[in-house]
Amino acid sequence: MRRSWEFLLVLGFHGFHYTKTGLVTQIRRWEIFVNRFTATCVSLIITTSVSLLFRKNGDLMSPKVAEEHKEARRKQILEAAARVFIRLGYQAATMKDVVEESGLSRGGVYLYYGSTEQMMLDLIEEGDREVDEMPKMLQDGVRVWDVIEGLIRGMTADMDQASQGLAPVYYELFITGWRKRAYETLMARRYNRSLDAFVGLLEEGVRRKEFHPPVPVAHIAKMVFSFHDGLQIHAIQFGADLVDVPGQTDAMLLSLKHLLGLGVTSKEEFA
Template identity: 40%
Template sequence: MSPRLTEERKEERGQQILDAAKRVFARKGYGAATLKDIIEETGMSRGWIYLYYQTKEEIFEAVLDQMDMDYEQSLEHLKAETSTIWQMIETLFARQQQELEQAEGGLMSAFYEYFLVGWRYPDRREVLTRRYERGIERFAQILQTGVSRGEFVPAMPVQDISRLVASFQEGIVAHTHAVGATKANTALQLKSLLRYLGSLLQRPEEEAL
């Protein structure tokens, strides 16, 4: 077996572990899932898993990292497919609404369980802080692109707008997972947030109408 093939096989097994972990976390949540569950889901031996990860927490954080990379790629594709940044933002909100209305449990619930229950642990808090800041910066960059293109004349710094939107979104998502999309009226909340965001961005074409 060539070194190149060995490396490819290693990557395949690593992906199999993450795919299995996603299924386990989506099905059982973070707290109830065990490393044994993930090992059984992969169909691999415990020794193989330990070549990649030592703990359930390491696996979960690797899943989050992969989700982040996938999201970054989807943003790049969406930016290329949409004619304006505002259209891109509208599409992101529509996708989020669809995901929340279809979700019951799933990885997002495991995500909230991991951080909201474990915020007292310094390592988890560090991961959450890092992800939070990265998310704020990511959306601020999208908004800044709209400013650079002349689409937006923001009422405040785009970083502040990004933090506001993140806070509102987190509340909407948390309530949706707690009581369901119908009781939380998720569609109305996201629509209202989008309207509020538009007012903060003071879109010139809106003023011209």
């Protein structure tokens, strides 16, 4: 019986019996081995599970693809938020409304945004990125005036649909936040960023000797911005037809040509 008991404790690759001391030592070695083996297996399982989270169509997603997926999901949420803000108004919209509109789970939306305010600020930032495209419009052989005219006509072209877009939502945000000055820094930053870009275009026209303004170009840029915002508010309030957006745009461009010293004396020359 004793030999049978000892035989059961023999490990095949050692080929000998253990004394009590040797048995204890070997058991401890095996405990360490088993613990390490278990830890390795757990680590492997965790690594495999994490990898599967980033697996798409059977292929492991690269960090770049994962980031693109994240950005696409963020834009999906922002588009849903924009539709909700346009339909309900910024103040009335809730996170629940955006979650339902997006078709995602509550956790899926909160993973990216914790409030409608964060969504609104990102929507504003998305729009502001278009300002960075202004300098790229000045390609070789393109007149600065053609770029400026295209920008102004582009800004006023969709004013007949202004009441159905995000413009009223932006004004709602800024007006409601004005009293507590919640967005004072944001508003100033947006204004200065856009103004600097437009002033840069005017200065380039002066540098090329295309423009010869009698007043500082910064004054001209601010006048154009005030015209645009005032026209947009009137179009939202009274409708583009009553305000005559195309007629006012033509008048502004004609006046701007005079201010820039382009020597226009009639509407025929302007056209």
